Amino acid sequence: MKVKKWVTQDFPMVEESATVRECLHRMRQYQTNECIVKDREGHFRGVVNKEDLLDLDLDSSVFNKVSLPDFFVHEEDNITHALLLFLEHQEPYLPVVDEEMRLKGAVSLHDFLEALIEALAMDVPGIRFSVLLEDKPGELRKVVDALALSNINILSVITTRSGDGKREVLIKVDAVDEGTLIKLFESLGIKIESIEKEEGF
The missing domain is CATH 3.10.580.10 (CBS-domain)
Structure with missing residues (x-):
């Protein structure tokens, strides 16, 4: 920007x-x-x-x-x-x-x-969730590919180091059902650490 x-x-x-x-x-x-x-x-x-x-x-x-x-x-x-x-x-x-x-x-x-606010897509409705991934190349691709295959659009992505060789990834998507996201990532063996629906403004 x-x-x-x-x-x-x-x-x-x-x-x-x-x-x-x-x-x-x-x-x-x-x-x-x-x-x-x-x-x-x-x-x-x-x-x-x-x-x-x-x-x-x-x-x-x-x-x-x-x-x-x-x-x-x-x-x-x-x-x-x-x-x-x-x-x-x-x-x-x-x-x-x-x-x-x-x-x-x-x-x-x-x-x-x-x-x-714009970079975080806080102004639009959607679901924001976080996952912990190994801090190495290719890990984020698993998440992106899973969302793409499920026809879920990514609105924003932020990553931060969380220690122990892990990286926390905070993602906002335009999905409306938290349960669908949780099941999707459970099938990949990835635990969603936090999840919240945002109304936007």
Whole structure:
């Protein structure tokens, strides 16, 4: 999933010609200590921090206090890359730019949660279940093949290490009957560790 799908236009931003007063007002609106800055042509110029403005006259320009950070992403980047940057820098917003450094918007924690909801297929009805598999190539294929042969569509798959050479696989499918899934995997000698019907929204 690319960042551009989750870009928001609702974020603290001013032009580099803005006054300290305007910039502080924008920060108060978004309850943040930073503001993203662009030039008149829409190019990303950097960010300005509240602490750098406190000693300035309210009617002076923020121009000289703008700094170009390394925490911004391109709209064609993968959302996972943006999330790593977000966690590393712990900023409330990540600026999003195009190839010519034009500011396209920003992504926030809320946008990452929206992406996670879609990746987990939490917004659609189905059944989510987990199984423990050997942590080696080919094990997941048994599960995928069994679902395909039963004409059950997979909506999302997540795997995590669980220790002892095992991997927990959490799968959501568009099936409606838990009993059918349990019997299917019992026939394969695979125990379903947890199973839950989700209504979606």
